[in-house]
Structures are given as C-alpha cells and as structure tokens.
Amino acid sequence: MSNNTLNYRNAVILAPMVRIGTLPMRMLSLDYGADIVYGEELIDHKMLQCTRTVNELLGTIDFVQEDGSVVFRTCEKEANQVVFQMGGMGAALLSQPDKVRQILTTLVENVRKPVTCKIRLCPTLEETLHFCHLVESCGVAAVAIHGRRKEERPRHANHNDIIREIAHQISIPVIANGGSMDISSNADVERFRSETGCSSVMLARSAQWNASIFRKDGILPTNDVIRAYLKYAVDYDNTYENSKYCIQQILHEQLQTSLGFSFKATKSMADICQLWDMEGYLRDVTAARKQMETSLKRLHAASEADDGGRKHLKAAADDDNDNHVQMRVKFVRSDFREDKLPKTLLLEWRRRVRQPPAPFHTEERPSDRQFRSTVELDGKKYSSSLWAKSKKYAEHAAAIVCLRHLGVLSETVSSEQDTVESNGCVISTESCHAIEDV
Ligand SMILES: Cc1cc2nc3c(=O)[nH]c(=O)nc-3n(C[C@H](O)[C@H](O)[C@H](O)COP(=O)(O)O)c2cc1C
Numbered sequence: 001m002s003n004n005t006l007n008y009r010n011a012v013i014l015a016p017m018v019r020i021g022t023l024p025m026r027m028l029s030l031d032y033g034a035d036i037v038y039g040e041e042l043i044d045h046k047m048l049q050c051t052r053t054v055n056e057l058l059g060t061i062d063f064v065q066e067d068g069s070v071v072f073r074t075c076e077k078e079a080n081q082v083v084f085q086m087g088g089m090g091a092a093l094l095s096q097p098d099k100v101r102q103i104l105t106t107l108v109e110n111v112r113k114p115v116t117c118k119i120r121l122c123p124t125l126e127e128t129l130h131f132c133h134l135v136e137s138c139g140v141a142a143v144a145i146h147g148r149r150k151e152e153r154p155r156h157a158n159h160n161d162i163i164r165e166i167a168h169q170i171s172i173p174v175i176a177n178g179g180s181m182d183i184s185s186n187a188d189v190e191r192f193r194s195e196t197g198c199s200s201v202m203l204a205r206s207a208q209w210n211a212s213i214f215r216k217d218g219i220l221p222t223n224d225v226i227r228a229y230l231k232y233a234v235d236y237d238n239t240y241e242n243s244k245y246c247i248q249q250i251l252h253e254q255l256q257t258s259l260g261f262s263f264k265a266t267k268s269m270a271d272i273c274q275l276w277d278m279e280g281y282l283r284d285v286t287a288a289r290k291q292m293e294t295s296l297k298r299l300h301a302a303s304e305a306d307d308g309g310r311k312h313l314k315a316a317a318d319d320d321n322d323n324h325v326q327m328r329v330k331f332v333r334s335d336f337r338e339d340k341l342p343k344t345l346l347l348e349w350r351r352r353v354r355q356p357p358a359p360f361h362t363e364e365r366p367s368d369r370q371f372r373s374t375v376e377l378d379g380k381k382y383s384s385s386l387w388a389k390s391k392k393y394a395e396h397a398a399a400i401v402c403l404r405h406l407g408v409l410s411e412t413v414s415s416e417q418d419t420v421e422s423n424g425c426v427i428s429t430e431s432c433h434a435i436e437d438v
Contacts, residue, residue, distance in 0.1 A: 007172040007309045008142035008200055011035035015204035016085040019245050023073045032214040041087030046071055056296055058237055087337055091120045091150040095136055100247035102136035114141035121149045125162055132170050144175035144202050162196040174198050180205035186216055222250055225278050234285050240269045325405045329384040331396035342399035360395045373398040
C-alpha cells in the first residue's frame with residue numbers, strides 16, 4: 001500500500017527485502033534515484049500488535065510492539081514513495097486464488113491508498129496469465145512479477161519472456177522483477193526494462209549489494225555507499241544488528257578481505273562507524289539527540305506537571321481568535337546562543353519539514369517607534385502582545401511564541417501537526433530557558 005500520489009509507470013523500484021528494506025536503506029535508495037521503495041515484508045498480525053507512535057526525537061513515525069521493539073519506522077521524507085508490504089510467506093497464495101481475490105478485494109475496498117500485488121510465476125504461462133487477470137479484476141494499481149517459479153532458485157535464469165507476455169496482455173502496470181543477476185549498471189536496468197517490455201522495474205539483490213545502482217550517473221564504490229548508509233543508520237537510530245546485516249550484504253564480495261574481517265569483529269555501532277571514519281558523526285548525533293531529549297522532556301514536563309501554568313499561559317495569551325496565538329513574550333538576547341536564535345530555530349524547523357520559511361510581518365508604533373511582529377505558519381498567526389525595541393527583536397519574540405506554542409501543545413495537537421513536530425523539533429536547551437512568559 002502506498003500514498004495516492006504514487007505512479008507505478010516508468011518507475012525504478014527498491015524491491016521488498018526482509019531485514020534490508022528498513023528505513024536507512026530506503027532513504028539511501030531514494031537519494032540515489034529510486035522512484036518507489038518497498039519496506040520489508042511484514043505480517044498483518046504483527047502490525048496489529050503494534051502501537052503507532054510519534055517519535056519526536058528522530059522525526060519518525062514508529063510502529064512499536066509491547067516489548068518496545070520497532071516493527072516499522074517511517075518518516076515524512078519518504079511518505080510519497082514508500083510502499084508497505086504485507087506478506088503471506090513464500091509463494092503460498094499462488095495456489096489459493098479465492099483467498100487472493102478475497103484479500104485483494106477487501107484491501108482495495110477498505111484502504112484509501114492504492115494496493116499492489118507481487119507474485120512469482122505459476123507453473124505455466126496460461127496459469128500465470130489467469131492469475132494476473134484475477135489480480136487485475138480486484139482493482140489493484142499494479143502487479144510486480146518476479147520471473148521465477150516457486151521451486152526455482154535465485155541463481156536460475158529469470159523468465160523475462162513470460163513477464164513480457166503478461167505485460168502485453170494485461171492493462172494495469174506490470175513491474176518486472178528478478179533480473180539482478182544480470183544487473184550491475186544503469187544500462188543493465190534499461191536492458192531489463194526493454195527485455196521484459198515493462199516500463200517499471202524492481203531491483204532486490206543488485207540494490208542490496210550496492211544501492212547506488214539507482215544512480216543514472218553510475219555506480220559508486222562500496223565504501224562511499226556504506227558511509228552514506230551509516231549516516232542514515234545513525235540519523236534514524238537503526239539497530240546495530242540490522243545495520244550490521246545490511247552492511248554485510250553491501251560488503252559481500254569483500255568479506256574475506258582484512259576490512260571484511262575487521263567488520264565481522266565489530267560489536268557495536270561505534271565499532272562499525274570507526275571502520276569508516278564515522279565515529280565523530282555518531283558522537284555528534286548522539287550528543288545532539290541527548291540535548292534534544294532533555295529539551296523535549298522539559299517541554300513535556302512543563303505541560304504535564306504544570307497544567308496550571310499552561311492554563312495561565314493560555315489565559316495570558318490574548319487569543320480571542322483561534323487562528324491568532326498571542327503570548328506576553330519578550331526576546332532576551334543573552335538567553336540565546338548566536339547560532340540558535342529563535343528565528344534560526346524556526347527556519348531550521350521549516351527546512352527539516354521541507355516547508356518554505358514562515359513569513360514575518362512587522363508593524364511600527366509611531367508614538368514611541370516600538371515594533372510588533374507576526375509570523376504566519378500553516379494558516380495560524382503568532383505574535384507577542386508586547387512591543388519590542390527593534391524589528392529584529394519583535395520578530396524573535398514572534399518566533400518564540402510560535403515555537404513555544406507548538407512545543408507546549410505537542411502531545412495534544414492534530415496528527416498533521418504531529419508530523420510537523422516529529423520531523424523537525426530541534427529546540428535547544430538554551431531556547432527552552434528563554435521561551436518564558438514574562
Ligand atoms: C534478502 C532478501 C529478502 C527478500 N525479502 C522479500 C520480501 O520481504 N518480500 C518479497 O516479496 N520478496 C522478498 N525477496 C525477493 C525479492 O523481492 C525479489 O523478488 C527477488 O530477490 C528477485 O529479484 P532480484 O533478482 O532483483 O534480486 C527478498 C529477496 C532477498 C534477496
């Protein structure tokens with residue numbers, strides 16, 4: 001299932017792969033040029049045991065089991081390109097067409113996102129065609145075909161001719177899959193596309209070994225790919241075990257080299273990062289995350305424990321209009337670091353959620369040449385009810401109101417705001433001190 005904006009024609013796609021298709025690999029593949037990325041296959045009842053959680057620290061949405069393990073982690077950046085795969089283990093469903101019809105029809109009728117289906121070949125072309133017509137009749141948006149039969153192994157030749165015939169005969173997009181053994185360059189991807197007669201192709205192993213296969217400008221050395229992968233693994237706090245597994249696949253031909261042996265001996269993310277000179281990056285991200293965790297805890301504690309205080313803030317807010325949030329806030333310069341001024345924090349936040357800078361409007365009071373600013377964000381206006389001595393100070397005060405409002409109300413805001421908050425709340429400890437009602 002995926003977002004409505006997904007287009008399954010003319011796409012190069014990261015295939016679903018257990019353990020490989022976690023967030024860092026998906027992000028990396030998108031960076032290199034993949035149009036669509038599938039997550040690893042997950043089983044429906046496992047998802048049903050999960051709680052959807054906004055992870056403010058990482059800027060992600062997590063589906064978390066009772067024991068705290070994250071089953072699926074996603075983020076705003078991949079929202080329009082990620083596909084969530086629910087699996088039925090192996091190719092078992094190929095011989096149960098009635099069940100397939102039931103599952104697909106139920107999904108298509110009840111899910112607002114387009115539903116796609118990935119299959120292997122049936123024993124004969126006719127049976128495969130029959131199956132594909134059934135899938136098509138259920139209203140799915142596309143069918144991905146791995147051109148091997150159930151009993152055929154990955155080293156066996158892929159039946160590109162059968163995929164071609166099916167793509168010719170059915171009208172929904174057919175996504176060709178199974179070509180990795182012959183794919184090690186962008187030209188090979190194009191050849192696979194033309195041999196199968198499909199406008200879209202899906203890559204598993206060739207992307208697992210080197211995700212830069214998605215690059216139009218040529219494949220990158222594995223060490224570059226590993227560094228880029230590690231960056232995402234650190235950014236999204238991917239587990240050491242999963243990161244090690246993925247890097248092991250990238251290294252596969254180099255596992256018997258001295259680098260490979262050192263890699264196998266690693267026991268932590270820090271060990272892995274050290275091998276690729278990324279220990280400084282890991283240290284910086286960990287420190288920033290700790291700082292942010294403290295900030296978030298303060299914000300939450302302030303809003304939970306001091307509910308009275310919050311009421312006071314709300315009352316103090318001259319908020320006669322739902323779309324205009326006002327607080328008695330004064331910008332105190334000495335409370336902020338030079339590189340973490342309120343306007344900068346707000347700008348960084350907007351950047352992280354891929355939104356344009358929020359516009360400020362400033363008025364001047366002629367009687368005493370004092371200033372008051374309003375910042376507009378997502379249809380809401382934020383301003384201080386106090387006048388300031390300069391335009392800049394007035395803008396910082398408005399930015400503080402905005403940050404304060406979003407931060408303090410983080411646990412009660414709508415899901416849309418949750419997403420914004422989850423993706424960019426970088427409020428330093430300093431700014432939290434300073435965001436005070438005066
Ligand atoms: C490590 C690994 C994990 C896989 N996990 C899944 C999966 O979760 N769901 C699925 O439909 N296929 C899975 N597959 C199969 C691939 O999606 C793909 O159909 C197969 O590898 C053939 O494509 P290729 O030649 O590009 O590798 C997996 C393959 C590999 C190598």
